[in-house]
Amino acid sequence: MTIQTGVVLKDHCSYRTGGAAEFYAAVQTNGDLAMALDFAAKKKLEITVLGGGYNVLISDKGVKGLVIDTTGLNCHMVINGVEVYAGAGVSIDELAAEVCKRGLGGMEDMSGIPGCVGGAVKMNAGAFSTEIKDIAVYVDMMDFDGRVYRVSNAEAGFGYRKADGLHGIVLGAMFGLKKADAEELKNKRAEILVKRTEKQPLHLPSCGSVFKRPEGNYAGTLIEKCGLKGYRIGGAQVAEKHANFILNTGEATADDIYRLIKHVQDTVEKQTGVRLEKEVRFIGFED
Ligand SMILES: Cc1cc2nc3c(=O)[nH]c(=O)nc-3n(C[C@H](O)[C@H](O)[C@H](O)COP(=O)(O)OP(=O)(O)OC[C@H]3O[C@@H](n4cnc5c(N)ncnc54)[C@H](O)[C@@H]3O)c2cc1C
DSSP states (O other): OOOEEEGGGGGTTTTOOOEEEEEEEEEEEEHHHHHHHHHHHHOOOOEEEEESTTTTETOOOOOOEEEETTTTTTTOEEEEETTEEETTSHHHHHHHHHHHHEESSSOOGGTTTTTTTTHHHHTTTEEETGGGGEEEEEEEEEEEEEEOOEEEEETTTEEEETTTTTEEEEEEEEEEEEEEEEEHHHHHHHHHHHHHHHHHHOSOOOOOOOOOOOOTTHHHHHHHHHOOOEEEEETTOOOOOOOTOOEOSSSSSHHHHHHHHHHHHHHHHHHSSSSBBBBBBBEOOOO
């Protein structure tokens, strides 16, 4: 593992925007991670953890300190009966595909969610009627001082697209699934993948849903009601197909996307009284 400088982060996130990391480490093992953390501690660097980059907006100015890329971290899964352990770097969709194939139910709703286990756990990702919190048994973590520890589901502080009890870097997680019919799971997975392509604008870079679902409503419905479908700032555009998606139409800067997110929040608040809370994580911005 080498610590690199000036790695351009637009190549490491789904929005395809963002400047360079001051320092960058792509870690594959807990040992690599400990070394990267030690490097950051010695240089007193801020640490940013990155998974697949599917739920982040990275500033055009780049990121100060050390960016730790965990997409290659502990990329293995171990299946033992109905218990499935997956390392942080395992693709959540590949994991869902594998367990469905083996007749293990509980993850089929996660089919098609892009990103890795580490990011999914930290975000308490979910779709349809399942979130990570419904299937996680425990999470293995390394804190920023390099100490490895295990957190039970109850201690993880899972909430709507958050896991406030997880401090540091997710190393892997144990999931508790249940025996089910492999053929039925295969069909359910296929159905879900079709629904996702029908409902979501997947032809252009995005971060998925930009805003969380407000109490008793849908962010997309409110945005549409305010006439913002198709609204553009620079190369960033509110998707016509799904108003809670903001797309990079090709030449968007992170600043275009950032300003459009703020514009949508302000307009929706002014017109409906609801302040939308963002789901996407900003990296390298003031707010
Ligand atoms: C087209 C599209 C559709 C989407 N659909 C859904 C959906 O249906 N449901 C849903 O929940 N999300 C969805 N998302 C958002 C995204 O896929 C999920 O949030 C996913 O779990 C992010 O994983 P990631 O590995 O890309 O994490 P990243 O985006 O890299 O990171 C997300 C957050 O997790 C942290 N993080 C990442 N890895 C680790 C780690 N190893 N340890 C500690 N912290 C870490 C980061 O610091 C950041 O705060 C969608 C995104 C896109 C682009």
